[in-house]
Structures are given as C-alpha cells and as structure tokens.
Amino acid sequence: MNKIIKIALVAIGIISAILWYMLPSRELSEANPVEAAKSGPMAAMFMITYLLLAVAVVFSLGFALKNMFSNPQGLKKTLFFVVGFALAAIISYAISSGTDVAPEYMAMTDESTVKKIGMGLNLFFILTIVAIGAMLYGGFKKMTSK
Numbered sequence: 579m580n581k582i583i584k585i586a587l588v589a590i591g592i593i594s595a596i597l598w599y600m601l602p603s604r605e606l607s608e609a610n611p612v613e614a615a616k617s618g619p620m621a622a623m624f625m626i627t628y629l630l631l632a633v634a635v636v637f638s639l640g641f642a643l644k645n646m647f648s649n650p651q652g653l654k655k656t657l658f659f660v661v662g663f664a665l666a667a668i669i670s671y672a673i674s675s676g677t678d679v680a681p682e683y684m685a686m687t688d689e690s691t692v693k694k695i696g697m698g699l700n701l702f703f704i705l706t707i708v709a710i711g712a713m714l715y716g717g718f719k720k721m722t723s724k
Contacts, residue, residue, distance in 0.1 A: 677692070
C-alpha cells in the first residue's frame with residue numbers, strides 16, 4: 579500500500595510539473611488575467627489541488643474520528659471542546675450588531691452578511707483570548723509546580 583501511494587504521489591508530481599510548464603506566460607497573465615485563469619493547465623492544477631485537499635480532509639477526519647471513538651476519555655474531551663466552540667459562536671453572533679459598516683458599503687450587502695462577518699471577527703477575538711489565557715495558565719502552572 580505504501581508503495582502504491584509513493585508511485586501515485588510521484589505521478590501527481592510529474593503531472594503537476596508538466597502543467598506548471600504549460601501555464602500561460604507572464605505577459606498573458608498580466609494582460610488578461612481572466613483568460614489566464616481559465617486556461618486548461620490552470621484548471622487541471624486546480625483539480626489536482628482539490629483532489630489532494632479532499633483526500634487530506636477525508637483521511638484526517640477518518641483517523642481523528644477513529645481515535646476519538648476508540649478512547650472514551652478522548653470522546654468526552656472532544657465533546658467538551660465542541661460545546662465550548664458552539665457556545666463561543668453563539669455568544670459572538672449575539673454580540674455582533676450587523677450595522678457596524680459605513681452606509682456606502684451597506685448598499686453592497688445586507689445586514690445578515692455584515693452580522694455573520696462580525697460574528698466571525700468576534701469569534702476570532704474570543705478564541706484568541708482563550709488561547710492566550712490557556713498558554714498563560716499553562717506557563718504559570720508549570721512555573722509554580724517546581
């Protein structure tokens with residue numbers, strides 16, 4: 579199985595190198611970027627990228643779920659973190675107003691989209707604060723335990 583994977587990766591690498599060589603020239607890319615992006619080699623490279631990304635996601639989720647369900651403590655811990663993340667998402671959605679955009683930009687979108695963007699930013703800030711707090715707590719605990 580390992581040999582087959584290595585052969586497949588070498589084949590994908592060779593195909594990608596050939597497609598890279600066939601990409602449109604820089605002059606065409608700068609003159610007409612839309613046509614350059616629609617070229618056959620570029621579309622094939624995107625398909626290879628999507629394929630490799632899908633394989634990586636499927637295998638990483640598969641192994642994570644296998645390990646999670648094989649260990650009850652791991653399942654409990656994962657459930658705790660998923661509930662915490664969902665709670666942080668709900669709180670960040672509740673505190674986003676949806677109207678924090680200048681009026682000239684509000685004409686380009688609607689309030690729901692602005693509220694979702696605000697939620698994403700608030701969630702990022704909340705998770706950043708939690709991560710920094712966890713690092714500080716871990717460092718403090720390690721310093722005081724010796």
